[in-house]
Amino acid sequence: MEAATAPAVAAFHVTKKFPGVIANEDVTFDVRVGEIHALLGENGAGKTTLSNILTGLYRPDEGWIEVGGIRSEFHSPRDAIAAGIGMVHQHFRLIPTFTVAENIALGSGHDPIGGRFDLAAVEDRVVELSRSFDLPVDPRAKVWQLSVGEQQRVEIIKVLYRDAKVLIMDEPTAVLTPVESEVLASTLQSMARSGRSVVFISHKLGEVSSLADRVTVLRHGRSIETVTESDVSALAALMIGREVESVSQSSAGIPQRVSSTSPTVLEVNDLRALGDRGLVALDGLSIDVRAGEIVGVAGVAGNGQRELVEILAGLRRSSSGSVVVDGENLEKGSTRHPIRLGVSYVPQDRMGTGLAPDLTIAENLALKKYRYRPVARPPFIRQSVIDADGRALMEQFDVRAPSEKTPTRRLSGGNVQKVLLAREMSNSPKVLVVASPTQGLDVGAVVTVHNLLLEAAQSGVGILLVSEDLDEVMALSHRIAVIYEGRILDVIQREHADVHRIGLLMGGELEETA
C-alpha cells in the first residue's frame, strides 16, 4: 500500500475478550485521511472497547492496527499519542483547579510539574489552535469555571496540541445542548478539511447520518459493514439487525391530554435549594403532575435536575418552597416520608443509589419493604418471603437472571433497570419520579422501560420524567417542562411541542414565558 492512499488508521481482525465477554470479535475497519467516520452501534456493541484499543488503552488479543499503512503496536496511550491518535473521552479528564493552558500542557512533554516551563507559549499556541478551528476558549480560565461544552473544546484542543492526525470522540454530543452540538459539527468538519481524520462514536442515528462521510456499524462486538449510507432507517436496521420500533410508535397509544379533572398528585412550589458546591441549584422551581400524567423535564444536565429529584426522594433538603404529595406536605430531609406518601423514585445512578450491588435481586426488591410485615416479623426478616416475592416480581417484570439470589452487580444494564422499576412500581405509588430511565440501555430495553412507564401512567400514577434525552421526553410526555438554571422556563403541551424551540429553551436562549 502506498503511503499517500493509506488509511489514516485501520484495524484488522481485532478481537478483544474479557472474562465471560467478547467485546470485539474480528473487527476490521479503516479511517481515511480527512474523513469523518462514525462508529455506530448500540450500547454494548463494542464501540468503546474498539476506541480504547485504537488509543492504546487495551491491547488486542488478536488482530492488529495500522497507522498510515504501517503496522503499529501500542503498549500504552503514550504510544498512540506519539502515533498521532488522540481521544476525547465521554467523561472529560481535566483537572478543575488548573487553567485551560495548564491542563493542555499537562502530559504533553511541557509539564508544569517538576520545573519551569513556558506557560505563555502554551497559551499562545492554544489561542492559535482555537482560532484556526473555531474553538473559542480562554486559555487562562480555570476549568471548573467552564461549561460542559467549553470543557469539551479544551479536550479537543488538548488533542490538537499534541499534533494528533486522528481524533477519536466517544459520544461527543451526549453532554451538549442542540446548539452546542451544531457548533461541534462545524468544528469537526473544519478539522476534516485540514486533513485530519475524525472518528466519532455514537448511537444517535440523526447525527451519524448528517455528519459522517462513512459509517462503520458494530453489532455484538463485530463490525457488520462500513457504508456511506445516510438514510436513518437503513442505518437503524443495520445497527440493531431489524427494523426499529421507534419511540414515538411505542407511545402512540397515549392520550394527548390528561383530563383536567384528574387530581394533582405532585405539586412543587417555588422550590429553592443549593447544590453540592454551595451554589444555587434550584431557583424558585414550580411544577405539578396530575394522576395518570407524564410530565417530562427536559434540560441539559446540571441545571438542577439532580437536586430536584433528590429533594422529592428526601435525599436533599430544600432551603425554601414546598412539595405537596396528594395533598400532604413532604417533610424535609426524611427519606421515609416520601416512601410512606407513595413517592417512588428511580434514580439516575442505578447501582450507586438505587441498588445495593452485593445484595441479591430478591433482597434489592425488598429494599423498601424489609421493615414491614409480611417481609419482617420484628426483629427478624423472613428470607423465604423475600425470595418468594423476588421470584414473583422477576417473573412479572421479566428480569432475566440465573436466580433471585443472583447479586445485582452481575446484571446487565437493562435488567438492573427492570429490577429498579419492579421495586418502585410494585408498591403502588402515587407519584413516580424517574431520572434518565433509559440512559445506557440498548434499544430493546428502552422500549420495555418506556412501555412500563406508559402502563404505570395509564393505571393512574403521576410520573415526573427527568431526562437529558429530548427524544425520550418528547415521545412519552403529556407536558414538557424545560429546566434551565434551576427554573422551569416553560411548560409545553405535547401537541405544541417544537424541538427547535425546546432546544433554544434548554440552552437558555429564550426568555421564560411560563
Add this chain to the structure above:
Amino acid sequence: MNRFRLRLEPRSDLPKWLPWAVPVGSFLAALVAGAVVLLITGQNPISVYARIVDRAFLSQGAFTGTLISATPLLFTGLCAAVAFRIGFFNIGGEGQFVMGAIFGSGIALKMGADAPGVLAVVVMVLCGALGGGLWGLIPGILKARFRTNEIITSLMLNYVAAVIATYLIFDSESFWRELTGSGAVFPKGKLIPDVAWFPKLDLGSIIVPFGFLLGMVIAGWLFVLQRKTRFGFEMRVVGGAPTTARYAGMRPTRVVIAVAALSGALAGIGGAVDVGNFRHVLDPKGLQQSGFGYAGIVVAALARLNPVAVVFVAILLGGITNAGYALRGPDFPAGLVGVLEGLILFFTLGGEVLARYRISRTVRLGESDKALEPA
C-alpha cells in the same frame, strides 16, 4: 521473542470454594514463609511446627491453655469483624478492651466480697460492655456526625485508654490500686473478690473458661443478628451501599453509631472476661504487652469477618500463642510467634487480592502475530 506478563483481572464470578480456599491457602503460604525464616535461623521447620501443634493442641493441658489464650482474641476478633463488615474500620479494639477491663474490675471491687456470685459475673460482663461500648461510641459518633476518619480516632483512643489504665495503677492512689502489703512498694491493682472470679467448666481433660463459652454464644448471636434480622439487613446495605441505604429510608448514621458501640462493647466484654476469668486484677502492663486488640484484627481478617469463623480462628491463633509461651526457651526463637502471626496477616490480606482478582498470563505480540491463549 514472546514475553510473558502477569496481570490481574477482576473476577467476574466467585466459585463457592474460593472464600474458604483463599484463607486456608494464605495460612499455608505463611507457614512456608515461616519455614524459610526458621531455616535461616538454623532451626528445623518441621520439628518446630510439630512442637507448636503438640504444645498448642495435643499434649496434656495444652488445649486448656489454648482456650485461655484464645478467649481475648475471640472477643477482639468479633469486635473487628462486626465493625469491618459495615466498613467501619474500628482499630480501637485495644482501647475498648482496656476500658472493659477498667469498668469490669472497678465494678467487681465495688460490689465487694458479699455480692452473690452469679450477679457479680453478670454485672461485670455488662459493665465491661458498657465501658468498651462507650469507648467505641466516640469514633462512631465522630464518624457519623463529622465524617472523621475512624481509623485515626479509634487508634488514638487506644493510647488514651492505655494511659488511663496506667494512671489508675501507677500514677494515682485510685480505687483500683492495691495500697497495702507489697502493693505499698510495687504499684499493682487490687485483686477482685473471689465471688467475681468467673467459673470454669471442667470437662476432665479440658477446662473451658466461662469467658470462652460466652464468646461462642455471642458469636452465634451475632451470626443470627447479621443474617436473620432487620438490623442485620440494614447493616448489609449500609456496609455495601450507604447512599442506597439512605434512599431506601434507612438511617445509615444510626446504624454506624450502633455498630460502633456494639463493636466496642464486644471488646469491652473481652476486657471484663480477661479480668474475671484470668487476671483477677487490673494490670495495665500485661494488657499493653498482649496487644489483644490488634491481634483481633488479624483474627477477623482470617475469618473473613464471619463471626462463627472467628471462634475457630481464635482457637488457631490462640494455640500458636499458647505454644509460643510454652516453648519459649534457649532453643526456641522468642520472636517466632510474632513473626508467624505477622506472616499470617500479611498473606491473608495479600490473598484477598486473589479472591477478587484472577491472575492471567498474557503474551506480548511477537513475530508470530498471534497471541497465545492464556494458559
